[in-house]
Structure formats: C-alpha cells, structure tokens
Amino acid sequence: MTRFRLWMMLAALSAACCLAGCGGSPKSGPTQGPSFRPLDTTSAVFWDRQITEIGALLHRLADEFNAAHPGLPIKVEYAGDYPDVFRKVSASIQAGVLPAMTVSYENMTAEYIPTGAALDLDLLIKDPKTGLTQAELDDYFPAALQPNRYADFGGKMYSFPLSKSILMLYYNRRVLAKAGLTAPPATWDEFLDQCRKIKAATGKPAHAISVDCSTFDAMVFSRGGDVIRGHETLFDSPQALAVLDFYATLTREGLAYRITPGTYQDNEALGKDEIAFTFRTSASRTDIMLLMQNDKTRWGMARIPQLDPAHPATVLYGPNVTIFNTTEEQKAAAWAFVKWFTSPEITARWAVGTGYLPVRKSALDSPEMKKLFDEWECNRAAFDCLDFARGEPNITGWQQVRDLVVRTLSEVLAGTREPAEAGRLLKQGADEVLARAGRG
Amino acid sequence: MTRMAETFAALPDRLLALLDSLLDRFPRRMGDIPAAVLLTAPALLVLGAFSFTPMVNALTLSLRGGKHGDGAFIGLGNYLDALRSGEFWQSLTVTIYYVLGTIPAMLAFSFLIALVLHRISRARGFFRTLYFLPYVTSVVAAAMVWRSLFNPRGGVFNLLMAWVGVAPQQWLLEPRGMLHLLTGGAVNASIGPSMALCCVMLFDIWHGCGFMIVVFLAGLSSIPREVEESARIDGAGGLRTLWHITLPLLSPTIFFLGVVGVVRAFQAFNSFYALTQGGGNTQDTRNLILYIYSQFYDYGYWGYATAASTMLTLAIVALTALQWRFVGRRVHYS
Structure with missing residues (x-):
C-alpha cells in the first residue's frame, strides 16, 4: 500500500508538471475579453519613455493632476525606449498584469489589440458624464486623432493622441555660412547641392544619418509618394526608390555618415558645428537648444525638403496613449488623466516645455503658445507643418516592417545593396511580413 | 536559548533517523529505489518547476500558430x-x-x-x-x-x-x-x-x-x-x-x-x-x-x-x- 501511494504521488507530481506546462496564457482572445490585473492597486501606473527635462515636466504635470483630482493617483514610471516599452507590455500581457496605460505608437497598439489588452476608447469618449463633447472632439487636430482609429479592428479607437511631433530639418547656420549659404534647402535637389558645397568648403560630411523608418516614410511622403496601399507596401515605387537612391548618393559622395544606432551623435555633431544637417523629431528642439547653449543665432529648424514645395508632405508622429483593460477604477483614472493632459491649457504647456505639438487647435491661441511663436521664428516651423503632415500605417505587422526598412537603409548606406534591388527585396519581404501577420 | 541551539544541532540526526525509519518500511526487494526517489525528490521538484515545466510549455507553444501563443494547433508548421x-x-x-x-x-x-x-x-x-x-x-x-x-x-x-x-x-x-x-x-x-x-x-x-x-x-x-x-x-x-x-x-x-x-x-x-x-x-x-x-x-x-x-x-x-x-x-x- 505504501509503495502504491509513493508511485501514485510521483505520478500525480509528473501529471501536475505536464498540465502546468500545457496551460494556456492568462489573457483573452477577443478584443474586449476579461480584465487584466492592475500592476499597482494603489495607483494608476503610466509607463512612459521620457527622460531629461521632458521627463521631469511629465512628472510635475502628473503631480499637479494628482493634487487636483480625487481617485487613484497617476504614477509615471520610466519603462525604457519605445522598443523596451513594447517588449515590457508584451511580456506583461502574457503575465496577465498590466499598468493602467502606456505610451505607444499605432503599430505597437495594433499588436496589443488582438490580445484583448487595449481598451476600446470609444466607450470612454462617448460616456455622457466623463467623455468628450462633439465640440471638444472637433478641437483635436484630425491628423492627430485619425491614426488612432484602426481599420483592421472595426475602425475603433484603441489609442488616444498624447502629444504629436513632426520630422524636422535641423541646421547649423555657422556651417552653412562656411559654404556661403544663408538658408536651409527647400527641395531635395537643393539639399544635395548644399551638402556638396559644404563638403567642398569644410572637407567634412554635411549630414549625420540616424537610420529610421519614420524618416524614410517622411521622405517618401515629401516626394509625393506613400508607403502602403491597403495591405500592400509600395517600397518599389519611384518615390521610395528615389529615397534609397538619395541615401546611396550621400554615402557614395561622402556627403553624410551614419551614426551608431540608438545614439544622438548627430545632435551632438550639430551642436559642435561639425555638420550642417540632421533630421529629427520636433520634440528634439529643447535638447538641441541645450546643445547650442541657447544661442538661437547658431541654428534653426525648418520643414524637411520637398520634391515640390507647393505640395508639401511629411510624417506626423509622436506618442499616443493606450489604456489597458484592467479594473474600472484604473481605467477611469487613466482616462481622466488623458483627458486632462490633452486639455487646451495642458497640451499647450506641454508643447512649450518640450517641443512636441499640442493636440488641440484651440491651444494655438493660448498665451503660452503665442509667446513661444513670438520668441523665435523657428518655434513656429513645426506647427506650420500640421496642415500637411500625416501618420504612418497602423496595421498589424508594421512593427516588423519598420525593422526591415531600417535594415534595407543600412545595407544601402553600407554599399552592400543597390537601391533598385534593395527596394525590390524590401517590398517582397515587407509584403510577406504583412501577409504572415494577417494570417494571425 | 541553549536548549533551542541543542534542538537545532540535533535536527540533522533526527531527520536522518526519520528518513531511515521511512525507508525501512519499504520492502527489501525494492532495493535502493525508494531511497533514490526520496533523495532526488527535492532536486526533481526544483528542476520540474523551473526547467522541465517551461520546457514542456515551450514545446506545446511551438505547436501553435499565430501571435502571443493563442493561435490554433498547427503541428510542426512552425518548425x-x-x-x-x-x-x-x-x-x-x-x-x-x-x-x-x-x-x-x-x-x-x-x-x-x-x-x-x-x-x-x-x-x-x-x-x-x-x-x-x-x-x-x-x-x-x-x-x-x-x-x-x-x-x-x-x-x-x-x-x-x-x-x-x-x-x-x-x-x-x-x-x-x-x-x-x-x-x-x-x-x-x-x-x-x-x-x-x-x-x-x-x-x-x-x-x-x-x-x-x-x-x-x-x-x-x-x-x-x-x-x-x-x-x-x-x-x-x-x-x-x-x-x-x-x-x-x-x-x-x-x-x-x-x-x-x-x-x-x-x-x-x-x-x-x-x-x-x-x-x-x-x-x-x-x-x-x-x-x-x-x-x-x-x-x-x-x-x-x-x-x-x-x-x-x-x-x-x-x-x-x-x-x-x-x-x-x-x-x-x-
């Protein structure tokens, strides 16, 4: 009997191990499935990526919100850069425990939706007590609001614009002056021409390249093209090939060099008067101002060059916020914070303090914004792009396509792939990725 | 205090005696098997929880398609x-x-x-x-x-x-x-x-x-x-x-x-x-x-x-x- 019991015990132990191993994930399949457990029951945790002065401002605003609002306090936690935030959220979805909200790009949210983690914000927006009125909704810039509706998921709003930014051209006036130039380029041909003149005058590359998919997308947009139609990519279009050719020319002629990924060596080089140009988000304005030691005569920012300046286009990016499907208390606190943060007054303060753009039209009329515009003509440059800036694709699988774009650009810059072949292979690879993502 | 120290000092001997008496209850024809099972059980439990279970979990996950492990069973499709x-x-x-x-x-x-x-x-x-x-x-x-x-x-x-x-x-x-x-x-x-x-x-x-x-x-x-x-x-x-x-x-x-x-x-x-x-x-x-x-x-x-x-x-x-x-x-x- 004892022996029998011992063997039964061992068998039960083995079965328990196997069953535990065979267990499914704790999350739900459909979009609005069972709630996830909150990361912290005493506060609504907000996973963010901001550091430096911008991060400090966000913490101050959260404190201000907490002081004025009852209910769960908002706790801002740094969760790394965007890829880190994405990985952290993905792992947390599997664990079944999530913060109240997180910063996210559309392509990141598109990956959270099928797991049931992202909350359908239409439910909160339409709430008669705590939602937004039609007048308030109309006050948001359509370009900021629209990319948060996901065509692949019934056109529902699964994220909300927190603050927007636009790809800008930052230029160093001192380096331009060395080549006898007084104004930044308006077209891509002028850009190449100015790079050549600067190289001839200084003997150094004029531009430092931070390889990035959004920059590539903006360049395609600015040439009148697009990167996707439906679920088919357009990386072999004349506009996309022109961008790849542009990068190949920059490298071949020694007009530009590539910076180490994940660094800000381009901003630093601009601040040291080593290069003339770099492309970065408008949110880099405050960082570059610090590098330029607040000397506005040394630098400037302008919209990116265009194929046809009369019909400009660029990319609108900047973080949204995704609220997670946790407890009602957490959702309410998160939504209250998002609503407050995107109110005309706060979005204007955030824009002035960071270089991001406000998400509300009425914010442009605020005294803070008017003062900012009066201080320096370049402060207006990003806002002037709002009329023609547009978002990037928000479909499932775009996260992986972005990596493919970066890889292709790196190959072209290294000279290991010709632009035409690179474009063809990129389209083929990206379409395969999207087809795979579509299969689910 | 001294008594408590003495109790702790005697603990290993008492545990061994307990183990001996436990093993004596098994029929002799089973040889060393009960002892082997009992002595390896702690290690097996730890390995089972932290190594074997994740391995089995990973194996079953590898047979599923889609994203985030919630896809249908596709056999060796992923391989x-x-x-x-x-x-x-x-x-x-x-x-x-x-x-x-x-x-x-x-x-x-x-x-x-x-x-x-x-x-x-x-x-x-x-x-x-x-x-x-x-x-x-x-x-x-x-x-x-x-x-x-x-x-x-x-x-x-x-x-x-x-x-x-x-x-x-x-x-x-x-x-x-x-x-x-x-x-x-x-x-x-x-x-x-x-x-x-x-x-x-x-x-x-x-x-x-x-x-x-x-x-x-x-x-x-x-x-x-x-x-x-x-x-x-x-x-x-x-x-x-x-x-x-x-x-x-x-x-x-x-x-x-x-x-x-x-x-x-x-x-x-x-x-x-x-x-x-x-x-x-x-x-x-x-x-x-x-x-x-x-x-x-x-x-x-x-x-x-x-x-x-x-x-x-x-x-x-x-x-x-x-x-x-x-x-x-x-x-x-x-």
Whole structure:
C-alpha cells in the first residue's frame, strides 16, 4: 500500500508538471475579453519613455493632476525606449498584469489589440458624464486623432493622441555660412547641392544619418509618394526608390555618415558645428537648444525638403496613449488623466516645455503658445507643418516592417545593396511580413 | 536559548533517523529505489518547476500558430516555416561563424596565457587577477565601453588606425565581410563573417578568456611535476614535453572548456545585444538567439520563436553528443 501511494504521488507530481506546462496564457482572445490585473492597486501606473527635462515636466504635470483630482493617483514610471516599452507590455500581457496605460505608437497598439489588452476608447469618449463633447472632439487636430482609429479592428479607437511631433530639418547656420549659404534647402535637389558645397568648403560630411523608418516614410511622403496601399507596401515605387537612391548618393559622395544606432551623435555633431544637417523629431528642439547653449543665432529648424514645395508632405508622429483593460477604477483614472493632459491649457504647456505639438487647435491661441511663436521664428516651423503632415500605417505587422526598412537603409548606406534591388527585396519581404501577420 | 541551539544541532540526526525509519518500511526487494526517489525528490521538484515545466510549455507553444501563443494547433508548421526561412538560416550561419571564430581562439589564447602564468613565479597572483578581471566585469558595462572604442568617429580604435596610417573603419557599423575588406574587394562582401561580427567576437574573446585561464591554471597545477621532469631527463625539449606530456594530460580540461564554450557560444546574447543595440540594423550581427528574441518579443510570434529555440536546443545537444563521441575518445584521464 505504501509503495502504491509513493508511485501514485510521483505520478500525480509528473501529471501536475505536464498540465502546468500545457496551460494556456492568462489573457483573452477577443478584443474586449476579461480584465487584466492592475500592476499597482494603489495607483494608476503610466509607463512612459521620457527622460531629461521632458521627463521631469511629465512628472510635475502628473503631480499637479494628482493634487487636483480625487481617485487613484497617476504614477509615471520610466519603462525604457519605445522598443523596451513594447517588449515590457508584451511580456506583461502574457503575465496577465498590466499598468493602467502606456505610451505607444499605432503599430505597437495594433499588436496589443488582438490580445484583448487595449481598451476600446470609444466607450470612454462617448460616456455622457466623463467623455468628450462633439465640440471638444472637433478641437483635436484630425491628423492627430485619425491614426488612432484602426481599420483592421472595426475602425475603433484603441489609442488616444498624447502629444504629436513632426520630422524636422535641423541646421547649423555657422556651417552653412562656411559654404556661403544663408538658408536651409527647400527641395531635395537643393539639399544635395548644399551638402556638396559644404563638403567642398569644410572637407567634412554635411549630414549625420540616424537610420529610421519614420524618416524614410517622411521622405517618401515629401516626394509625393506613400508607403502602403491597403495591405500592400509600395517600397518599389519611384518615390521610395528615389529615397534609397538619395541615401546611396550621400554615402557614395561622402556627403553624410551614419551614426551608431540608438545614439544622438548627430545632435551632438550639430551642436559642435561639425555638420550642417540632421533630421529629427520636433520634440528634439529643447535638447538641441541645450546643445547650442541657447544661442538661437547658431541654428534653426525648418520643414524637411520637398520634391515640390507647393505640395508639401511629411510624417506626423509622436506618442499616443493606450489604456489597458484592467479594473474600472484604473481605467477611469487613466482616462481622466488623458483627458486632462490633452486639455487646451495642458497640451499647450506641454508643447512649450518640450517641443512636441499640442493636440488641440484651440491651444494655438493660448498665451503660452503665442509667446513661444513670438520668441523665435523657428518655434513656429513645426506647427506650420500640421496642415500637411500625416501618420504612418497602423496595421498589424508594421512593427516588423519598420525593422526591415531600417535594415534595407543600412545595407544601402553600407554599399552592400543597390537601391533598385534593395527596394525590390524590401517590398517582397515587407509584403510577406504583412501577409504572415494577417494570417494571425 | 541553549536548549533551542541543542534542538537545532540535533535536527540533522533526527531527520536522518526519520528518513531511515521511512525507508525501512519499504520492502527489501525494492532495493535502493525508494531511497533514490526520496533523495532526488527535492532536486526533481526544483528542476520540474523551473526547467522541465517551461520546457514542456515551450514545446506545446511551438505547436501553435499565430501571435502571443493563442493561435490554433498547427503541428510542426512552425518548425517547417523556420526551416524555409532565409533569415533563420542566415542567423544560424552568423552563430556558426561566431562559434568557430571565438572558441578555438579563446582556447588557444587562454592556454598560452595560463602556461606563462603557470611558469612565472613573481607577481603570479597579480596577473591572474588582471586576466580574470574582464570576466567578472558586467558584460553590458564592458560592452558600452567597447562601443565607444569602436565608434567610427573619434573612437580609440580609429585613432590608433590613423596613428599607424590606416584608413578609419566603420567597425560595428560595417556589414561587409572581413575577407572582402582584407582582399580589397576580391571576395564577395557577403562571404564570411562581417567586420561588425568580428568586433563582437573580439570583445567576447577578451571578456571570456579570464574564465578559461583560471580553469587551465587549475589543470596545469594538477599535472604531476615528476612526469614532466622525467620527460626532460629523457631528453625531451620544451615543445616535445608540451605536445606529448602537458597537452595530453590537460585534455580533460580542454575537452571540458570546449564543450562548455560551444554551448555558451550558441547561447551568446548579452554581448551581441549590448554592442549592436539589439542585433544591429543588418543581418550580419544577428545570431540565432537574437533572431529568436526578436521573433518572440518584438513581433509576438511566440510559437515560431519557441520552435526555433527548440531546434537550437536540439542542435546544441547533437553537437555536444558529437563532441563526446569523437573528441571525448582522445581525452586522457590518467
């Protein structure tokens, strides 16, 4: 009997191990499935990526919100850069425990939706007590609001614009002056021409390249093209090939060099008067101002060059916020914070303090914004792009396509792939990725 | 207080007595089986919870399609997809380049340094510490420093290159093959390991040698001096003694380091991730582990990623078995 019991015990132990191993994930399949457990029951945790002065401002605003609002306090936690935030959220979805909200790009949210983690914000927006009125909704810039509706998921709003930014051209006036130039380029041909003149005058590359998919997308947009139609990519279009050719020319002629990924060596080089140009988000304005030691005569920012300046286009990016499907208390606190943060007054303060753009039209009329515009003509440059800036694709699988774009650009810059072949292979690879993502 | 201390001191004996009485209850014909089960149970429980369960979980996950492990059962579909994927094979190639480029070099360098350290009598402790220092340094912290050394603009390596009159290099940003660069373009750029991969290898050789040196030193210390002295008395020179006496007697150490080194090299992650910011922008520095990592964490293909990791595990097991079968035979244990 004892022996029998011992063997039964061992068998039960083995079965328990196997069953535990065979267990499914704790999350739900459909979009609005069972709630996830909150990361912290005493506060609504907000996973963010901001550091430096911008991060400090966000913490101050959260404190201000907490002081004025009852209910769960908002706790801002740094969760790394965007890829880190994405990985952290993905792992947390599997664990079944999530913060109240997180910063996210559309392509990141598109990956959270099928797991049931992202909350359908239409439910909160339409709430008669705590939602937004039609007048308030109309006050948001359509370009900021629209990319948060996901065509692949019934056109529902699964994220909300927190603050927007636009790809800008930052230029160093001192380096331009060395080549006898007084104004930044308006077209891509002028850009190449100015790079050549600067190289001839200084003997150094004029531009430092931070390889990035959004920059590539903006360049395609600015040439009148697009990167996707439906679920088919357009990386072999004349506009996309022109961008790849542009990068190949920059490298071949020694007009530009590539910076180490994940660094800000381009901003630093601009601040040291080593290069003339770099492309970065408008949110880099405050960082570059610090590098330029607040000397506005040394630098400037302008919209990116265009194929046809009369019909400009660029990319609108900047973080949204995704609220997670946790407890009602957490959702309410998160939504209250998002609503407050995107109110005309706060979005204007955030824009002035960071270089991001406000998400509300009425914010442009605020005294803070008017003062900012009066201080320096370049402060207006990003806002002037709002009329023609547009978002990037928000479909499932775009996260992986972005990596493919970066890889292709790196190959072209290294000279290991010709632009035409690179474009063809990129389209083929990206379409395969999207087809795979579509299969689910 | 004294009584409590006495109770604690007697605890092991009482536990053993309890175990004895428990084992006595089993029929004698069961032999040592009950004792073996009872004594291995704690280890089996820990292994079951933290190793076997995740392994079974990963295996079942690898049979599911879709994202985040919630897709339908697709049998071996993920395995077949991986075998058909060009990226999978390319990352495997990078892994093989890395294993071949690091392990033999590490074994050779470590052995030579250990031999010198074994022979010197002064400041041996200092040099041992010096060579062991990189190994105890955090990989990520060390990689950050090496990244700045490899910086194409203003990095120390390019300053040294300029000093000796060689053109500056792109180092970690260079996806072209070393053979292509060394032959001035005569060899195709995609053949052989890239310069960026060689930089990662160089870092890992520097970082990993410390461990091997210490193990080699232990192995050298265990060789009886009289054996080497007899060989010398018989007229054997330094090299012949090394080849015919030292190396054969050190073969268990070399075999152990070879097996452990290959397993570790197949699993290399930290150095790749830290030096190339998550695998670099190109495929040439993306080894199989990083490929699996990105498929799992970045793209959410958990089933596919676990299928690839299962195949990696099987490859490591097979390779280790081959090492035991073919190299293990040449090991002299006495």
